[in-house]
Amino acid sequence: MRILRTAGLALLTAAAVALSMTSASAHDPETPEGQAAARAFLADHRPAERHAVLDTAAGVPCVHGKADIYPCENVDLLSVLPLSRMGGGNGNDVWGWTDPSSGKEYAIVGRTNGTAFVDVSTPTSPRYLGNLPSNGGSSNWRDMKVYRDHAFIVADFITGHGMQVFDLTRLRAVTTPQTFTADALYREFGPAHNIAINEETGFAYAVGSNTCSGGPHMVDIRTPKSPKKAGCVSQDGYTHDTQCVVYRGPDAAYRGKEICFNSNEDTLTIVDVTNKAAPVQIARKGYSGAQYSHQGWLTEDQRYFLLDDELDEQAAADKRTKTYIWDLARLSAPVHTGTHQSPATATDHNQYIRDGYSYQANYQAGLRILDVREVASARLTEAGYFDIHTAGTATGFNGAWSNYPYFASGIVLVNGIEQGLVVVKPTLRGSGKFENTTDTAIPDGGDPVTSSVTVTGVPGNAPSALEVTVDIKHTYRGDLVLDLIAPNGSVFRLRDSGPDSADDLLATYPVDASAAVANGEWRLRAQDVNRADTGYIDAWSLRF
Template sequence: MFNRHICAIIFLLTLMYSDDALSHAEHDKARYVAVDGKDQGSCEQPAQPCQSIGYAAKKANKGDKILVAGGEYQAKSVDELFYLTSELVPSYGGYSKADHYKTANPQQNPTYISGVPATYNKQLSERGFILIVDKKSKSLAASAAFQQKLGQFDAIKQSQSDVNCVNGNAGSFPCNNIDLVSHVPLSSFANSPSAANDIWGHVDLNTDIEYAIIGLRNGASVVSLEDPSNPQVVGHVTGLTAIWRDIKVYQYFDFEQGMWQAYAYVSTDGAADSVTIIDLNDLPNSIHSVGHANEDASLHNIYISNVNYGTGVAINHRQPLLHSMGSSRYGGAHRSYDLINPKAPTAVYTPVEATRDDYTHDGTSFVVTDDRVANDCQRLTTDQTTPTECDIFVDFNENEMRLWDQTDKTDLTELGQGIYNNAAYTHSGWWTEDKKYIYVHDELDEQQFNNNTAVMIFDVSDLTAPLSKGRWNGPTKAIDHNGFVRGNRYYMSNYERGMTILDITDPVKPVEIGYFDTFPFSDDDQFNGAWGVYPFLPSGLILISDINSGLYVVKDKTKNVAAGQISFSQMKQNYPEGQTAIIHVQRLLDSTGEISVEYQTLWGSATGDDFVAQTGKLTWADGDNSDKTISIPINSDTDTLEFTEQFSVELFNPQGGATLQNPGNAWIIIDGNNEVSGVKFGAASAELIENQTSDKTQILIPVSRLPSYVSGLNVGVSIVQTGDSQATNNSDFVLHDTMLTWAADDNSDKTITVDIINDDQQESTETVTLAFDVGDNYRIVGTNAFTITILDDDSNTAPTVTSNNYIGETIESLPLGDLVTVSDDQTNLAYQWTLNANNSNATLSTANTLNAKFTTSVAGVYPLTLVVTDPFGESATTSFTVEKTEAKKQDKGGFSFNYLTLFLTTALIFLRRRADIKKIGKIVQTMSK
């Protein structure tokens, strides 16, 4: 009996310690290669290396690396060239089996590669390889197959536009029913990043210009699609080097400014870069970061629920939530934040009791309003005070799909789980527009089970018991990654196959009807090619991000079907208050069979008080191609001053085989009443040094004009007296612009110019405040004050800074500001932290702030330096160390750690699924009786 209990304890300990081993987010594992190795197994043991780099690459996951022992190797196929130059699974030479691949020494362990063109010499030598180019090794490079693929390789490095898919190819790219509109290669982005990752889209509702936002190894970039055939990179926000980034957009109408505001959220995994928040409100001119949401040092994915995916606007009365997934906290379980202040998301749901078993890799959500609200969510709909809908969060948990009721955003309830055979890594998925089915991607089943591409299909008519309805199997071994539904089309990034489009008219029997191969060299089960797709732009353009070659903008040509296309006749219509908007919906091209489509009204700047919300279904009989209409009464109100407002009508869930053609949303514009312009200072304050130059210091203060722009505008600017420290006009400064003038339809920024006079008097700090004159024909937005602080202190002294060393066992997002003390008579100080050594084992985030964050998981002593600089350029420096100690070994009731590790390793061979873990728990309970 005693031995049984010991075994039970071991099993329980196995479950506790195996959490990280099941993680897809665990990366930087090595695969080993040696000339005397064997191409068998997983190549994970230094004592049992594989023989070829190509085989090792096929056993690796994203973020792994291949370590190659000294010797002579030959690239035996064209594909092996790409494995050698991969960024997601990089290969490095110069290692030795003798020291178990611990240290690279290319001089002592020369690693030769033959069969590769000389153009790759520099790239491979930087990774520890020596390229051999002689007559014996030219066979591969000289082959026709290699030359063809080399031409394709060159093509993915070049910008291209307007290449139609003809006879199975769009230039160098294999395709079917998809045209290439444009291609932006990696070299077009800032600092020529070595790889791309995820993609999202954005439409600026102020201008209707569409944008692509692409994640890159070195940050994220925004690309204007104003001319889709000639995309322009607008700006780049730099981030720490990382393989994984994910992007989502939130857009809302600011009633004070009378304009739409938008922010992009970029998560980072594999580096402590947290969530970068990008301000999109200066588009089309520029973008900039407004900081980080630093609750999580790193996280794998983000998602925003309760928004329209084409606009990023909240759906009607619902509250948008930003969800972090796969973070470095709370076992990686999903966590929710409100976006009331979009620059500073606030946690509203934190899974404090979650374990590594609750890790969420990716997620999506949908809201149900049918009988599942009462039956599955147990939310009664008969009581007027009870919600009539249920908000479902779909959690892709590595081992299964989990469904949660998140209607109460502070207290989630798990409803059911979806499991399937041969699960290797439950990665991501999306739902059909009738909200009855979910498509699930498993990222590792192709490799582990030698499958072709497979997409799992679940019926979620019962949210408490998702039912597996089989799977779609593709024609190649390319790995499926991320997918999205729009209408009856499923758009899927398919790695080496590029993008695949499925017709899901019959949701349990998808049919491939199109693809665009962004990686034309291979369709293997490797991590090259298309990472992400985005199919929600109002124009209907599809975005693809390719790991190896950047951004693709393509056009879906799969929608010309016998059942016809469904579309609004007009994208925008104007109506005054008190009238009824009549929207025409067309059936175009063909009219075979009975079809239908659903519709709903969506809030914009016009909300529920401005119009009568509508939902419904339009139906066409076989052969009927007449227009159908939607009538929406627009309410009247008594406001004497009101902006032009807008809301939209969305078509979704087409049935009968007809496709949704763009525009898929129609906008109804409600004419404004006595609109006036707004004016706003571009900033709140500025600080200048009087004696910074020999003559004068000049400041240019931007002033923005906000809607409306229908007439000309004159705005006066005055000096506000603020007390004893008030600077004097014409003595301390000169104000040049006291009247700002705009013509009708002019929305450009104007500038106030102020000269700071440099005199020879020693003075204390002075200020001057400017304000707009109050007027009847314009409104003042924000704080009506711009304060200039003038510094002139000849007795200024440098800051003082002291520090303390730190020793700890766990160091994650350590706030370095707690370890220093800074004092100075100036408040506007600049900070710069430097990690002096061991850079590869530790990370610094927000290094230009006092409270920089330091993270490391590797034991050691890390010297740090802080330089503090005041506005006059005087600085002080302090240095100290942060020491991470080895984790203390825990007493496991007489079992040594090595023996426990042996048991854990053995058990992990058998524990592949969460369901198995639950079974083990029951066995343990039985054994203990």
């Protein structure tokens, strides 16, 4: 087993190994950095949380920095599916699949003891479909990607795990949860820490395996159920994670070639893998502050690379999460141009870029979303967050392991080590969310009051599915009548009074406002129609 490769692994206590059935093979055991990362991860192990399922018709909007119990900004909560409801264990990586025939969206959820499949096509009510058990044991480190409607799954530490291949179209017929078997098993490596897939070429890259000196083990998966070994990248040893693309960036010398961008423990290492039999290392570059180069992602123009380092926060006096910005104008000479420091104190883990945002899973700080529009000036700006780790924010290996932001619906999956699958919906630049957070008192049994939101920059008419979210504090919400008034004076009834003795009102109302012009002043009108109770509009918003 790989965990016996070095005497240094004796630093891992027998109790820790027995607790989680994992090892420092998750981080190269032949380096002090890898051993330190594994020891730190095991020391922070906590069992899965046993909180209740959050399954609501409309989700919970982020209002005044909270959605249900979760700290947030510009990200609404749709649902929570705890690990106990999808096969148990603790959580790790997550990916997604969209069924091309139905458009349904599915979560592929990594856990210590297997891979869960969840239908999230109704994101406020996720449906667990079943489990693909781990092949040969439990592991804290599991990873998966998708190609041609198949999931490809690897796990670290497990000697004979290999790469499981699962045909995702089988999920179409599932009506009750079941235990699945793999459609194929690739055995040319045993354990592997991560897997990347270039969907454009049909090649998978298993990294951190017991082959190729830990570098990318290349697999031809163009026929998904018949994977074939294609080659090794071993010049720079252990690779922790990689992104491999057909290059279309600014360096003309490499356009059209298949290039891998490897996070190699203390460097960014760039390799031309066009010829799988003879890969060529283009660059190997270190950086100030390096402790454990963990993972990174290209901007959509392939000019810049954002890199996260898993141990730098622990080592530095400043514990804020750091993101290293690289300019790749010349692939042979990458330049570290700056480092973004998050407002939050936390260890970073996995990030992915979509539509000008980097979606980062930063352990105890949860999902953090960075606007990368000014990356050319080495400047990133936090645009929103959703913290699934409610016990606090610090460096350490608890909370958000990874996220998946690529669904057409705009939902984002977050998988927590202890929390399970959390489904959220960001409301970022261009999302059409307009909010008023100024308190407006509602008199007891008095005249109606209004609170205004001015909408600008939305072309044409309002949508037929305009969402109105209200947060009203009131001692008897059954007394409340609510209307939405459009800029042209059209009135839409949101709520009538009726028997309801509960306090406060937090709700989202869909409105067909397609006959109203979008831009202008929108008003929320509220009235208490009976005596003896008071309240106020705490906040409300429109989402186009």
